[in-house]
Amino acid sequence: MITHKNISLFFIFLLLLLFLLNLYNAIHFLWFVLIILAWIGINAFGSARISSNYHVKAFCNNPLEKEKKIALTFDDGPSVYTLQVLKVLKKYNAKATFFCIGKNIETYPEILQKVIDEGHLGGNHSYSHSKFFDFYNAKKITQELQKTDELLEKFTSKKINFFRPPYGVTTPSIRRALKVTGHKVIGWNIRSLDGGTTDEELILNRIKKRVSPGGIVLLHDTGAHSVWVLEQFLQFLQQNNYQVVSIEELLSLKAYED
Structure with a gap:
């Protein structure tokens, strides 16, 4: 399995080997540069791709799910647009998971x-x-997570289990923080990119093409364009006999602890 620890050990061993070989036969310094650049590149890719499990285990979908079930998640709220999202979800009797920013909760x-x-x-x-x-x-990072948990738990009355890293980036520091807080990392495998563009048709077509049983959709409850996309997407799911279920049901994980 490709993880930060395994990759680091491999490249440290490789650099030591080159160093020892260099003692007996001069090796061009560019080899050292290339190896270090490759190490940095792999670290950057693994950190930026949440599904890689490079630093932490992330639950990005349920590959074993054969039925047409899918989960919806929303990032960066609450905001004034969250109310519109709630109206659409209620209209289609769909439940979702909202990954909230602490300062927005306040x-x-x-x-x-x-x-x-x-x-x-x-x-x-x-x-x-x-x-x-x-x-x-x-x-x-631990302080940020604990502060947001405290805010969330005023409404849930239960300990928060789910965490989604900002931008989906993971790092060794996040891994160490999670050992303290005990959160489970929830990722996605259907990314809308509605946080970076307001082109509604582009966003809708992107997520429709990626729909499959067991998928987790990432949307944002921070813009009017996302509300429009949500309604069109729910109509699409309905027409194709997909059932929107909670993350808890899809992944068999608890969102809260008593």
Whole structure:
């Protein structure tokens, strides 16, 4: 299995081997540069791809699911658009998991209350969702997760189990933080990219093409375009006999602990 630990051991061994060989026969320094660049490249790819399980185990879908079941997740809320998302979900009798940013919970506590009251699940998406989150040390990441848990647990009255890293990036510091907090990492295998574009047709076609049993869809509850896409997508699922289920049902994992 390709993991950060295994890759690091391999490249350290390779560099030591080159160093020893260099003692007996001069090796061009470019070989050392190429190996270090390859190491950096693999680390970057593994960190950026949540499904790689490079640093932490992430649940991105259920490959064993044969029935037409799929789960919906929303990132970066709560926001004023969350209310519109809730209306659409209610219209189609669909449940979802909302990965919330702590500072947004503080801004819109009544909206999160409505999310929970309507039977949806809440998950941790960090407190700040900072652009520099990936560079935080384990202590600071732990503090962000614990602070957001405290905010969420005022509404769930139960311990939060699910965490989705900002931008889907994982790092050694996140791995160490999760050993303290005990969260399970929830990823996705159907990414809408609605956080980067407002082209509704592009987003809708992208996720429709990727639909398969056991999939987890990533959307955002932070824009009007995502609300439109959600309704069209739910119509598509309905027409193709797909059932929207919770992350708990799809993955057989608990969102909360008593």
